[in-house]
Amino acid sequence: MPSMLKTFGLVVALFYVNNVAATPTASQPAKEEVYQAIKNKLETHLFELPPRIQGHYGIRQYRMTGENRYANAALVDLYAVTEAQAFYACNLNDTDFVNQQAHKAIAALGSGPRAKARKKALAPFPEFIFYTDLLLRYASRINEFGLTGPCHQSMVHTLQKIDLKKGLTDQAMIESWAAQLINYVYWARQIGVGDYLADYKQAFTSVYPDKRDSKLNRKQYRNKLYGMTHFIFAASEYYQQPVDAKEFEWILGYFERNIERILNDATDDIIAEVGISFLLANKANNPVVAKTQQHIITAFNHQEQMIPSPxxxxxxxMGEHRNVLAMMLLNWPDTLYQGPYLSELEETKKYLPKQVQAKNK
Structure with missing residues (x-):
């Protein structure tokens, strides 16, 4: 009998740890409360933020809600990216310009440890950053709005002739910015200038095989996780549509098996992205979602009404990215919305930059 009571007590204790202790207490806010607090904070101060960040927030809120009131935040961003594309894409015939702007972009990376690693990785092919971060980035954003920007065709023709495989599959590059590289892969596909997905996936899994995990320091482990979440995010065209859970089982299964280390070693941004990965795959009931939500609720700062940096x-x-991810994780919709297609919305169609036009669908 004593042994049976001991076993019963152990079962009750385990149930408590796995279930009761994981639920919010009276001192912890519910996920709806955290969501609303962060939303109020961001929207109260949205006009104070740079165009890129206003756009980042507005685009994601539009895709979560379908509410046209967020379209003007995307329009603000469109003006900025259209001007940038005009500057870079309309000067492609000038080799000196390309080289000069590539080196400027590399210098702008900064001087910290991560920046130094990225600069070293880019040394063999400095022009890579020009074709990806200064061309693909802006062209893909304009494309997401249902538009094409200035000098679009000449830019497409140039990018079709450029082989990005070396930069995308280089080990040092993957170890320096895995998530950005998978973004470039999908952006290249999106605007029709190359399909590097199979090459990049093979290179990524070779650099970060699961058997290597024990040898990864925290920074490299985070880089691996960040790259994995962006395979799913990029495939969803950044929260515009669900993804095939079977296609990404190699990622979702990994997150399930390693969730405790993820919760311990990853940043709040990455932890939110891990949870969102399951939501994009229509796996809202997976235990990983609840665990990541609870982590984000615990990270919420009552005084600041947001999740501050580490x-x-x-x-x-600095923190809009982290906090809009938290909002998405805590209040995922039943339906995702594509766009916003700014030339079709009453709120924005009269105010588009003169250098863009609606693309053929």
């Missing part, structure tokens, strides 16, 4: 910085400019 060092406690409450800057919205």
């Amino acid at each position: 060092r406690g910085n409450p800057s919205l400019v």
Whole structure:
């Protein structure tokens, strides 16, 4: 009898740890409360943020809600990216210009440890950053709005002749910015200038095989996770449509098996992205979702009404990405919305930049 009571007690204790202890207490806010608090904070200060960040927030809120009121935040971003594409894409015939702008972009990476690693990785092919971060980035954004930007065809013709495989599959590049590279892969597909997905996936899994996990320091482990979430995010065209869970089982299964290390070693941004990965795959009931949601609720700072940086910085400019991800994780919709297609919305169609036009669907 004593042994049976001991076993019963152990079962009850395990149930408590796995279930009761994981639920919010009276001192913890519910996920709806955290969602609304962050939303109020961001929307109260949205006009104070740079165009890129206003756009980042507005685009994601449009795709979560389908509410046209977020379209003008995307329009603000469109003006900025259209001007950038005009500057870079309309000067492609000038080799000196390309080289000069590539080196400027590399210098702008900064001087910290991560920046130094990226600069070193780019040294064999500095022009790679020009064709990806300064061309694909802006062209893909304009494309997402249902538009094409200035000098679009000449840019497409140039990119079709450029082989990005070397930069995309280089080990040092993957170890420096895995998530950005998978973004470039999908952006290249999106605007029809190359399909590098199979090459990149093979290179990524070779650099980060699961058997290597124990040898990865925290920064490299985070880089691996960040790259994995962006395979799913990019495939969804950044929250415009669900993804095939079977196609990404190699990622979702990995997250399930390693969720405890993820919760311990990853940043709040990455933890939110892990949870969202399951939501995009229509797996809202997976235990990983609840665990990541609880982590984000715990990370919420009542005084700042947001989730600050790991060092406690409450800057919205630096923290919008983290906080809009938290909102998405805590309040995922039943339906995702594509666009916004700015030439079709009453709120924006009269105010488009003169250098863009609606693309043929």
